[in-house]
Amino acid sequence: AQKITQTQPGMFVQEKEAVTLDCTYDTSDQSYGLFWYKQPSSGEMIFLIYQGSYDEQNATEGRYSLNFQKARKSANLVISASQLGDSAMYFCAIESQTGANNLFFGTGTRLTVIP
Amino acid sequence: ETGVTQTPRHLVMGMTNKKSLKCEQHLGHNAMYWYKQSAKKPLELMFVYSLEERVENNSVPSRFSPECPNSSHLFLHLHTLQPEDSALYLCASSQDRWGETQYFGPGTRLLVL
Numbered sequence: 655a656q657k658i659t660q661t662q663p664g665m666f667v668q669e670k671e672a673v674t675l676d677c678t679y680d681t682s683d684q685s686y687g688l689f690w691y692k693q694p695s696s697g698e699m700i701f702l703i704y705q706g707s708y709d710e711q712n713a714t715e716g717r718y719s720l721n722f723q724k725a726r727k728s729a730n731l732v733i734s735a736s737q738l739g740d741s742a743m744y745f746c747a748i749e750s751q752t753g754a755n756n757l758f759f760g761t762g763t764r765l766t767v768i769p
Numbered sequence: 770e771t772g773v774t775q776t777p778r779h780l781v782m783g784m785t786n787k788k789s790l791k792c793e794q795h796l797g798h799n800a801m802y803w804y805k806q807s808a809k810k811p812l813e814l815m816f817v818y819s820l821e822e823r824v825e826n827n828s829v830p831s832r833f834s835p836e837c838p839n840s841s842h843l844f845l846h847l848h849t850l851q852p853e854d855s856a857l858y859l860c861a862s863s864q865d866r867w868g869e870t871q872y873f874g875p876g877t878r879l880l881v882l
Binding site for chain 2: 658689691696697698699700701704745747756757758759760761762
């Protein structure tokens with residue numbers, strides 16, 4: 655079974671500063687993928703970044719980077735140079751790459767960027 | 770614009786009504802998904818279709834009935850719903866069933882009175 659824990663219900667960050675959103679996971683699988691999605695108030699889940707469990711380098715996509723610490727089972731999202739448009743819910747998810755391959759989501763973190 | 774559209778965006782229905790949610794993907798993907806997002810709960814996977822065949826049904830009540838007529842379209846037929854079914858219903862698609870990123874639509878916000 656897969657489980658995602660996001661312990662920060664809400665976070666605030668000053669515009670142009672960096673922020674880290676925490677995510678820890680639990681899985682017994684050897685091969686898995688970790689995802690971060692952004693959900694603005696409009697409701698759409700927007701894919702941000704992916705990290706495979708065998709990837710040696712931390713994933714980066716523009717201002718997003720994933721701080722992957724496999725031994726600690728953490729996959730924190732770092733957003734650099736925050737913008738007002740970054741205010742949204744952020745969800746961490748895990749997908750097993752063996753077996754059913756379903757996505758399991760955490761409860762999310764609401765990020766508010768302060769001007 | 771992620772290439773996954775959902776209609777309607779908002780729906781209010783009584784418990785005795787029958788309605789359908791529609792999802793369409795323009796990405797050439799082979800797998801489609803229905804999720805339910807309730808307040809303060811993680812997204813719950815409801816149904817998975819791969820190449821138009823239902824491959825997973827996560828113990829969803831029979832008042833929810835999916836239909837996948839082709840790889841681009843996915844429907845969720847609703848009948849005799851309960852107020853606790855009020856939620857955001859999200860559709861997603863991925864290239865294939867295995868290890869591929871899922872791309873989501875904007876969701877249908879459903880209110881059952």
